[in-house]
Amino acid sequence: MQNVLNSLFLWRMKDDLTLIEEYKKGSAAAFEVIYKKYAAKMKWVAFRYVNDGSVAEDVLQEAFIKVFKKIDTFENSGSFEGWLRRTVVNTAINYYNSIKRESEKLAEYTVEAENDVNEEQGLDDNYTLQELTDAVNSLPEGYKVVFNLYAIDQYSHKEIAEALNITEGTSKSQLFKARAFLKKILQSKKTVSK
């Protein structure tokens, strides 16, 4: 393997901190490397919340601008990707809050989800990305946002409550319902495929 790396002259990849330092010194090339490294991934993060490609790009643009305008405040000890991801999520949440649907719509699925979940039937790992995406997208907006924040982006209930201006109890409740709904959807897909 070392010989292969030698052949490619791959001795050391420039890490995010190095690229950020170069960006601070005015390197446009460093910014482009960072952008190209994270743009596609972060657009997906935004898309999970806004469910619209062009809106996701708007969120991405706003997040990148926020991050790089405050790049001097970035502490070198932390993870840049984590900071960028949080900013994207917060920006997406802000967008979500601006078009927040009526909370009554969340209640429509509550009873149905609870009744249809089969606790004994487990989940496997053979779901495609598209299936999982469709499952999440079929959630009511409130459930989807809470599920994304907690399960995928690993926010705490306290942070979710602050971001969405709800109580921690509501956050927990929404998460429970979201999981139940997702499991039902995924189990139904398995049943169909069989």
Place this chain on the structure above:
Amino acid sequence: MSNDSENKLDELFRNRFEEAELPVSDKLLSTIKQELGIQEKKKRRFGFWIWWLGGLGAVVFGAVFYLNNNEDNKTNFVSAGKPKSAVDVSSSEYAELIEPPPQQEQQEIKEKTIESNAMVEQQDVKEQSGVASNAVNENASRVETAATTVAEVSKNKQENKEYKSDQNTLGKASKKADADNKKTITANAEKNSSTITEKQSAEIKTTDEQADSAIEKIAVKDSILPKKQIATATQQPDSILVIKDTVLIAETKPNADSVAQENKPQEPQQSSKDIVFYVEGNGALSQSFRTLENKSSADRTGEKPWLIYNAEINVGVLFKNKYQVSVGLGIDNKGEKYKFSGKDALYQTTIDTSYSIVFDTIIDSVWIWDTVPVYEETTTQLHAAVPAQSVINKYQYIKVPVMFGYRFNVNDKFFITPNAGVIINYLVTAQATWFDPALHQYIIYDTRDKYRTLVFAARAKIDIGYRINEKWSVLLQPAYTRYLSSIFRKEDYFKQYPYSYDVNIGIRYTF
């Protein structure tokens, strides 16, 4: 829903979503850069140095143009000497010398004034008679100028009233004498017209001495200059006395040779010094190649020589216009571009290693050493598939060339100097760039720790020089450079020896 199943569900989604991506539109990057005010540097194909070379070319062109058109550079009339005994009469030091002439001398001055006027009149007569004599005219003019200057000097001494009074008297007398003599001269003009030519030819021959004598007498009589000074001024051969701005100077008499000399541009003088110093700047575009050992060419396809640039400044010494030694400081860029063919599938390599033990034994009191192979070992290494990659390596050195040459002077304008020497190279930067197909972007790696910091190279060069003038020369310098040792560190598996062909353009200033 139990905690375990909840966690499993979360984990299922998290694992699949974490690395997922969505393609981004091309315009987004430019929009963000615009918002952040990030200005993209224009790619300089050959960097700063192409501008350096352009500037060098402009400097060379400007120097050639300027030096060939500079008035100062044209050979002016070469005087046999600078004005000698130039004494500024206006200085107070000599003020005491300017004193009113005594009465007797005033009369003599008057006579000489008349004489000078006569010479002027004579000139008029000659013109009237249609006879032209440049020499006589000029000398008459000089006398006239001298007389005028004397009058001006006298005029300037206003504080000396007595002198002024005397001058006034002299002036009046002179005018009267002029008026009286004009008639005489005019009357004599016709009478003497037939003999003018003879007189003229005689005067042409001796006209210099006559004019000098007249001026000298005027100068002495009027005490513009001490006799001693005048004597010094007139001692130069082929010189004529001229009073300019109250200063008596000796100028070399213009002759045919002088005129020819004036019009002939001066040849740049070959330095007659044994040791001459110079400073030279040059830059070049060159093709960089390499030999790479321990690596099959099959793995490196489409390798292209790298068009690179370098620049340096040299200071040198020329002994007896032949032997040349120079030391310089510069930047040298090397690089190569190739496509690594990669490995499509899992592959393995084997390394065989033999181990031996040396036995020391004593047989009949004699030590015997024997080497016996103990065992052999085969090591197999597995390598994962590696996709084909385009790789660009670039490395930059600060170089100190030390060159020795021997100059052949083709003629006064051209010279050729073959050179050979050693270059000491100090590694400044090294990087490898390759395109990562997975990330869809170029990755740049700092590769300095793979290269030796100090490397030696040999260079052979020919200076083809053109002398613009004694000081400036332009040079065309084809060269071949080869690194004498591998630029990789000793412990590295690969050995690389770069070499290049350069064409340098330089400009040299000789002290």
